[in-house]
Amino acid sequence: MLDPEKFIQEAVEEIRRQVGDRTAIIALSGGVDSSVAAVLAHRALGEHLVAVFVDHGFMRKGEPEEVRRIFGEELGMNLRVVDAGERFLEALRGVTDPEEKRRIIGRVFIEVFEEVAAEVRATHLVQGTIAPDWIESGGGIKSHHNVAGLPSGMVLELVEPLRDLYKDEVRVVARALGLPESISERMPFPGPGLAVRIIGEVTPEKLEVVREANAIVEEEIRRAGLKPWQAFAVLLDTKTVGVKGDIREYGHTVAVRVVESLDAMTATAMEVPWEVLRRIAKRLTREIEGVTRVLYDITDKPPATIEFE
């Protein structure tokens, strides 16, 4: 059993020892892993930790505002918010292949991040890597962004205070650090964000649909008192025929995925009560213009991955 107080004390000391009076940088997403890593590093380094929130425009509803409030205002971190939405959309124009989308997002992310790293003369890179990240990356299943050297040749020493922890242990540490529930109990969210929850090309219109859809799914799952590993909406690239009012409408298809898991290596589709699924379907089709059909994904992992792309 992990003793969170002891872990925190040792992690803070270790970060201080590793970085000394130099400057570290962290890409803070608001997810539980990077948040915990950032708070530990902030305790160790104070102003010498620069937390960079790259807003790629693919965040969930309200997420950028929340990160600014919690980490910038309440915790007083040295936080840089980079609004890079246009840059990412431009880079993704016309791209439909899932791995290509991930590669481009990873590349632009690093470019943006590197600009800040150079500006603040960072020597160390703090990452919220946890055990399953490097186990899965080692297996080569999907590209995660585990950078040590940046494309310009800038080399940053990696600081990975969470690398031996599993997700449930990170949450224990998050609670012990006094982070709000919205962070400590936050569902995992992929680095490339909503961009990999839109099948095919990413456009501002589709982003709007999937962002609203995702907020509805998360809200109804929470309201029903369910605590899955992840619950989210995906916008498929298949249009289907529907009827709204008395009018035929050729509209969007939204897939709903709710999974239970311990570490994301395997997952099972959750048996969400029928009335909850119906409520979700009703709200998605009523509240979001252009959505005419809702599907529930009943596939486990394996063979399906949790995300669709």
Ligand code: XMP
């Ligand atoms: P898959 O889809 O591979 O996802 O079954 C496993 C877990 O990882 C999350 N995920 C990511 N997390 N960067 C991340 O930080 C990524 O590129 C990424 N892709 C998937 C996914 O949400 C799930 O919890």
